[in-house]
Amino acid sequence: MGKKNGGSFLLPSEDPVLAELRAMVLPSTSRTAMGLDAAARNLNGPTVGDALKSFISQLALALERLAHDVSSLEVCTYTSEDLDQVRYDPTTGRFSGPINARVVTRIAFDGDIQAVLPHKEGELNEGLWVLHLAMVREAQNHRAQFLSSMADLANKIIGLFGRR
């Protein structure tokens, strides 16, 4: 079952967190990553220098990855009789193991929302539903705050090493 945009009862289509992200994140992340590369090149020296250089390179890579992946936010919640048997690869999103039901919410960068719910009666129990709704809210807040913290860190590093 799918619900799109105004038909969704999960979230308002014009979420303020997403609006803030729209204005803030996409245009700046690539530039930030480029600045970080320059900062890493300016770093020489053993011990702390090497550790920091490696850290900055990772941060630049991560910000580049974010710039590509930030176009939508996906929250998936599954139930299983035996969680220890579930195998999941977060890189590809592939999983294996016993699955009973799932709820998926995908929020596009323009605010469109799609939700997939179980169609069999009784599969959407209260625990699953409460958890999924909480995770959707948490994911939205987390992404905005995390990106803001990462961008701040990147700017501080560029300020320290990038303009020498």
Add this chain to the structure above:
Amino acid sequence: MSIAQDLFGAWTLSSAVAQRSSIESPAVQALWRVELPDDHEAAMDALDIHAFTLYLDRDGILESAERLYHFVDTWVFNQPTEAQERIETAGSPEYLLAEAMDSLRSAQVRGIARDIPDIIEEFQAFLGRVHAFLSNYAVIETASNGTLLARTFVGWSGDFTSWCRTDLTADQAIQHMYNTRVAIQRRRLLIQLLSIIIAGAADIGMRLGTPGGVLLALPAIWRFIRIVSDEYRRAQAQNLGQ
């Protein structure tokens, strides 16, 4: 236990998790696992303690940041602040920081590296752990009596994928949500702490002319924040005990 260890809360870096939980995931993953009692109220109380220590650490770091800004205003910009008296008090965190920075200014870089090797090593270890956190997916688990109730993967771009028991109750769902919130706020605090250290080094670097001095300022600032945060935690613990 000092702030250096406590800052990570229940976060651990584990290769075992990756083998158990994923098909092709990276060799090391950041895992936050909390064991809770059966009773919902007792479980929420246990999570309150995790949240309380998070806020205590955050407040300690904010206190350190404020004192660091005062230090910078006085030591770099010669502005009169409350840091002046502390800089002149032997053994205070400000005194130790000023001493370290003076060593850097007077080209005694080798000297400071020799004087604080433990701090340099500790800062590198901290940087390495934050690096590992940023390189991998975060996994958050909530368990009760050894049974896993729910597990959430937080991807790099902020996607959440959760698995929960088929018979998960609404109360248990709330427990996992609370646990997840504390875990990701704790991870964010580490990034904010690093930002504070780097911003402090950038300001202090304006007065350091020594090549490589800024790099050595980083562990000295880390030591400053660690000492002030530890002082703050002790003071808060004393207040609670009274």
